[in-house]
Amino acid sequence: MGVVMKNGTGVEADRVGQWSGTAPTAGFRRIQKSGLKRAMDLAVAWPLVVFIGPLLMIVYALIKIFDPGPALFTQLRVGKDGKTFTVYKFRTMRVDAQQRLQALLDADPVAAAEWQKYEKLKEDPRVTLLGKFLRKSSIDELPQLLNILKGEMSIVGPRPVQTSETQRYGTDFPFYSACRPGVVGLWQVSGRNKLTYAQRVAYDIEYVQTWTIWSDFVILLRAIPVVLFGDGAY
DSSP states (O other), rough: OOOOOOOOSSOOOESOBBBBBOOHHHHHHHHHHHHHHHHHHHHHHHHHHHHHHHHHHHHHHHHOOOHHHHHHEEEEEEEEOEEEEEEEEOBBBBHHHHHHHHHHHHHHHHHHHHHHHHHHOHHHHTTTHHHHHHHHHHHTTTTTHHHHHHSEEEEEOOOOOOOGGGGGGGHHHHTTTSSSSEEEOOOGTTTGGGSSHHHHHHHHHHHHHTTTTTHHHHHHHHHHHHHHHHTOOO
């Protein structure tokens, strides 16, 4: 066990994200044990994979043609119970993305401040022309259907974060790790990239604290216009 700390709810938790007391809300307990949520994930993911299979192959080919390199982007993310897994996305950035980002942050203090606040850039030199379309339409996220089928992600849930980002949750990390990360999250239908990172964390915590299967349906319905109109996407 790590050092015991208290979060905003007054419930004790240790530094590695394990509650040392009773779960703080009914929503927290429900989302940890819900078999219905997993059943809904499979009921949605399997038909989608079959239906959009041709689209996935077309996008894969276009990436290879217009920006030679891997068509899929893979990265370790933190999932349920704090376990790491490999997330899949269509690659939207250039192959030398990390070098481009570091050069920009070193040379542009305004961009560095934006990155510190959001961990995103509205004018990102790393993103390809095709990548901008894939992000705007959210098509880049579709390979995560494979993560759902593997039991690593859910249709709805907190967005999967890197290990370095877990510190942003502080002692509220147990809320994040209570469930599988989602392809769609509450913060995405509440402002998406217009939100600061702190606001995104707050929405993730709210989602788990108040979770019901009905809330997942509501988030999915709210996601439809967000995806169709690309609101807050870049």
